[in-house]
Amino acid sequence: MKILVLISNVPDTTTKIRFTGNNTAFDDSGVQWIINPWDELALTRALELKEAGGVDKITVANVGEKSTEATLRKALAVGADDAIRINTTANDAFYVATQLAEVAKDYELILAGIEASDYNGNAVGGMLAEMLDYNSVSAVSGIDLDGSDFKVTREVDGGYQVVSIGGPLLAIVQKGIAKEPRIPAMRGIMMARKKPLNINEPVEGIDKTQIIKFELPPPKAACKLIDEENAKEVITLLHEEAKVL
Amino acid sequence: MNFEFTEEQLMIKEAARDYAQRELIHDVIERDEKSIFPEKHIKNLAALGFMGMMVDPKYGGSGMDTISYVLAMEELSKVDASVSVIVSVNNSLVCFGLSKFGSEEQKHKYLTPLAKGEIIGAFLLSEPEAGSDATHQHTTAEDKGDYYLLNGTKNWITSANSASTYIVIAQTYPEKRHKGINAFIVEKNSPGISLGPHEDKMGMRSSDTHSVMFTDVKVPKENRIGEDGFGFKFAMKVLEAGRIGIAAQAVGLASGAMERATAYSKERKAFGTELANHQSIAFKLADMAVKIENARNLCLKAAWLKDNNKQITIASAMAKQYSADMAMEVTTEAVQIHGGYGYVKEYHVERLMREAKLTQIYEGTSEVQKIVISRDVLKD
Known part of the structure; x- marks a missing residue:
């Protein structure tokens, strides 16, 4: 079995978000880039499945410019067998899914993080499954191989649902799919350079969205502390200031 | 001149940072307070390749450069200098010394498990009356033909209890002063070796520091590092x-x-x-x-x-x-x-x-x- 893990290159989660071009573009100067945390967990689970046997190869794929190769190289250092970079700017979800559809056909299992921590679009996985006409399960927090099928645990309102499903499958994974991402060992870091990182040119695709403007969320209001003796004041504030009562 | 790091160097820095911020941070205060040796962390760091970073992969090392080592040391030390001193002594004193000056046999027998972090090493130079001044070694290594006989005391030895391989600097020919000094690989379980009490230190409390006493400890001839009298130069x-x-x-x-x-x-x-x-x-x-x-x-x-x-x-x-x-x-x-x-x-x-x-x-x-x-x- 071959697994494809989709990798998004995102700003480090502690990045201070700024915009340029009259708030129409993200200012990426001085930004540290990392593997999207959900994709990193997906990769960790793929590695666990490979170690348990039954998986021949793990490929990681990313749509992005050359600068995103460091992220793919890290995925190789952690243990992916090869990588594909589709050489274009990742503009929107539909465009990215169109590009990935070109390279994803040969894989029995595709793992996609539930969202990317940059735009939190929550869209590429579903779109890609539709384009490939693959079975798809979302909000997956557990996956095991079950002969030629998959046993998938997904979160539903108030609990979990265990699904048995045939391949080829695109699983949209979330927290819980693996415990925590792996730290690459130095041997892996050295081997990463020798593993194939293939560069594919993009196919024709269209952007279905256009960014008009970015806005930062309003700053958090300061927390008000009220003495325990003044319970009445809490009620008054909730009523008059927060207007939730 | 180029101030840029390579992709590998940055990945090593990140790996060290991740380990320190994710793992070391959890028990660093408790280990400091109770002087607990970080056994689990050393094992984990060994699995990641940090115990023999600059050693040739042929001898179980990671084959990295010194720049990577500096970056890793900085990240580990931001959180836990007790762990980083154990890593440092193993890497830059013990493994480096054996890589550079050890014989082929010594490299196979000692360097390989040290670089893999299966065992850890200690470097025994300081003495009660010779710290900064390494030219005056009171520990003696008498040449007995097919072995050396070690007698004396070494002080302030990092990882003295946890290490199983020692590199010991001792005087063979007192009349030749520093030119009569030799360096030896000594197995800690050799008869005649005893440890002083655990030093109750101000900081780096999670690393184990002891004095080490040698009483008629036999060291095989083949465990001398380099030519006869090379010990002082080796140490420097x-x-x-x-x-x-x-x-x-x-x-x-x-x-x-x-x-x-x-x-x-x-x-x-x-x-x-x-x-x-x-x-x-x-x-x-x-x-x-x-x-x-x-x-x-x-x-x-x-x-x-x-x-x-x-x-x-x-x-x-x-x-x-x-x-x-x-x-x-x-x-x-x-x-x-x-x-x-x-x-x-x-x-x-x-x-x-x-x-x-x-x-x-x-x-x-x-x-x-x-x-x-x-x-x-x-x-x-």
């Missing part, structure tokens, strides 16, 4: 490289304290505004940043010289002296910025300050580094 060569690791440790202690002080100064308010908005604090942070950057550059230059097989004696002495003294200063300022919180253990900076003190003392005090540097400055 190893120490000058080792200084880069301790210098990087000092940079890590300072930058770890700086990161904490910066974050604290943005959160904590005084006189109606964040500490960072008070110029007295902002300027302190600016001074700290410049000093750390200076020290880091000295370390990286020394590492670059070593990687390019150039003379490192002066560069590593400068890096060690400046970084250690800087770390003491910067960690003290970090405590000051934290005010009362800086003086309690929960906020980590007091520990970093206690640990910084040792970087001015071990592997050559700041004063010894100044002897090395000034001799070079004053030479004709």
Whole structure:
């Protein structure tokens, strides 16, 4: 079995978000880039499945410019067998899914993080499954191989649902799919350079969205502390200031 | 001149940072308080390749350069200098010494498990009456034909209890003074070796430090490193490289304290505004940043010289002296910025300050580094 893990290159989660071009573009100067945390967990689970046997190869794929190769190289250092970079700017979800559809056909299992921590679009996985006409399960927090099928645990309102499903499958994974991402060992870091990182040119695709403007969320209001003796004041504030009562 | 790091170097830095921030941080205060040896962490770091970073993969090492080692040491030391000193001694004293000067047999038998981190090593040079002055070794290694007989006491030995392989510096020909010194690989379980009590230290409390006594300890001839009488030169060569690791440790202690002080100064308010908005604090942070950057550059230059097989004696002495003294200063300022919180253990900076003190003392005090540097400055 071959697994494809989709990798998004995102700003480090502690990045201070700024915009340029009259708030129409993200200012990426001085930004540290990392593997999207959900994709990193997906990769960790793929590695666990490979170690348990039954998986021949793990490929990681990313749509992005050359600068995103460091992220793919890290995925190789952690243990992916090869990588594909589709050489274009990742503009929107539909465009990215169109590009990935070109390279994803040969894989029995595709793992996609539930969202990317940059735009939190929550869209590429579903779109890609539709384009490939693959079975798809979302909000997956557990996956095991079950002969030629998959046993998938997904979160539903108030609990979990265990699904048995045939391949080829695109699983949209979330927290819980693996415990925590792996730290690459130095041997892996050295081997990463020798593993194939293939560069594919993009196919024709269209952007279905256009960014008009970015806005930062309003700053958090300061927390008000009220003495325990003044319970009445809490009620008054909730009523008059927060207007939730 | 190129100031850019390679992708691999950055990945190693990140790996060290991830391990320190994700794992070491959890029990660092408890291990410090109770002087608990970080066995689990050393095992994990060994699996990641940190115990023999610069050793040829042929002998179980990771085959990385000294720049990567400096970056890793800084990241580990930001959180836990006890762990990083164990890593440093194993890498830059024990593994480096054996890689550079050991025989093929010694490399197979000792270097390989040391580089893999299956066992750890200790470097035994200091004595009760010879710390900075390594030319006067009272420990003797009498040549008995097919073996040497070791007698004497070594002091302040990092990892003395946890290590299973020792590199011991001892005097074979007292009349030849430092030219009569030899270096030996000694297995800790050899009959005649005993340990003094665990030293109750001010900082680096999670690393185990003891004195080691040798009473008629037989060391096979084949365990001598290099030619007869090579021991002093061996020790000096190893120490000058080792200084880069301790210098990087000092940079890590300072930058770890700086990161904490910066974050604290943005959160904590005084006189109606964040500490960072008070110029007295902002300027302190600016001074700290410049000093750390200076020290880091000295370390990286020394590492670059070593990687390019150039003379490192002066560069590593400068890096060690400046970084250690800087770390003491910067960690003290970090405590000051934290005010009362800086003086309690929960906020980590007091520990970093206690640990910084040792970087001015071990592997050559700041004063010894100044002897090395000034001799070079004053030479004709």
